[in-house]
Amino acid sequence: MPAxxxxxxxxxxxxASLTIGVAVTVPEPFGSAIQDxxxxxxxxxxxxxxxxxxxxxxxxxxxxxxxxVRAHLAAVAAGRRPFxxxxxxxxxxxxxxxxxxxxxxxxxxxxRELEAEIRSGPLARELAFPYHPHVTVAHGLAEDVxxxxxxxxxxxxAAFAVPAVTLSWFGAxxxxxxxxxxxxxxx
Numbered sequence: 001m002p003a004x005x006x007x008x009x010x011x012x013x014x015x016a017s018l019t020i021g022v023a024v025t026v027p028e029p030f031g032s033a034i035q036d037x038x039x040x041x042x043x044x045x046x047x048x049x050x051x052x053x054x055x056x057x058x059x060x061x062x063x064x065x066x067x068x069v070r071a072h073l074a075a076v077a078a079g080r081r082p083f084x085x086x087x088x089x090x091x092x093x094x095x096x097x098x099x100x101x102x103x104x105x106x107x108x109x110x111x112r113e114l115e116a117e118i119r120s121g122p123l124a125r126e127l128a129f130p131y132h133p134h135v136t137v138a139h140g141l142a143e144d145v146x147x148x149x150x151x152x153x154x155x156x157x158a159a160f161a162v163p164a165v166t167l168s169w170f171g172a173x174x175x176x177x178x179x180x181x182x183x184x185x186x187x
Contacts, residue, residue, distance in 0.1 A: 019060050019170040022073065022118050023052035024085065024111065025178065026135060030158040034102065034135060041138050041149050048175045053085070053104060053133050055115045055165055056123055068122040070167070070180065076117045077165055077182035083110040087135055087158040090150040098141065100149040101134035102156050108133045114165065 026034065031051035038046035061069060085107035093099040104111060111133035119125060138149035164181040171177055 017060050017062050018066075019058050020056070020069070020179075021054065021058050021168050021170070021176065022056035022123075023050075023054050023166055023168065024107075024114075024162050025164075025166045025181075026051040026053070026087070026158070027160050030087070030160065033156075033158075034137060034153075037137055037149070037152055041141060041145055041152075043138055043141060045139065049136075050168070050176060050178060051135060052166070053107075053111055053135055055111065056118050057127065058170060059123060059125060061122075065122055072121045072123060073118065073165065073167055073180075073182045076114065077184050078186055079117075080110070080114060081185045082161055082163045083107050083184075085110075085158075085160055085162050087156065089156070090137070090153045091134065092146065092150060093129075093132075094146065097129070098139065098143075098146060099136055100138040100146050100153070101136050102153050102158075104133040104135070106159070107162060110162070118165070 025031070034051045035046050086105045087102045088105045089103045091101050091103045093101070112131060115131050115133075119127075137153050138146050141149070162184070164183045166178050167180040167182065168176045168178045
């Protein structure tokens with residue numbers, strides 16, 4: 001994945017607008033472990049969404065604003081230091097939203113700060129729910145499956161360095177693709 005730059009070649013078929021997101025990528029082997037759990041639970045999105053902690057939820061932008069967005073992300077990332085993230089245990093947004101997740105035990109404050117900075121300037125937008133850093137394990141599945149997901153990931157533990165944030169785009173095939181990494185702390 002290129003660190004920055006490039007052109008619209010990868011998304012040339014998108015047209016006048018595209019849907020993007022920004023996240024902390026959960027590295028291997030942890031990312032695959034969570035995807036495998038999602039798949040085993042019957043989540044149809046298990047392989048369509050790389051394992052991540054969202055910093056900017058799906059956001060539609062005009063394609064011509066992409067250079068501004070890239071510059072914004074580069075500036076935000078440059079002003080932040082790499083940090084450590086620890087994931088542990090399960091949580092849920094039920095009954096408000098049918099989601100079970102792995103909790104962000106360490107690095108949550110850094111995610112909140114990044115999210116606030118990213119969701120400004122050319123990416124300013126309102127959120128449907130207050131921001132809460134997490135890693136989704138199950139979404140929109142039957143209640144008994146959500147209960148099983150919460151039990152399965154209760155003992156999950158991962159710790160890793162976060163050196164960058166990732167810009168991804170949503171393809172016509174309903175798959176999220178990591179596109180550009182923006183290294184933290186590189187002024």
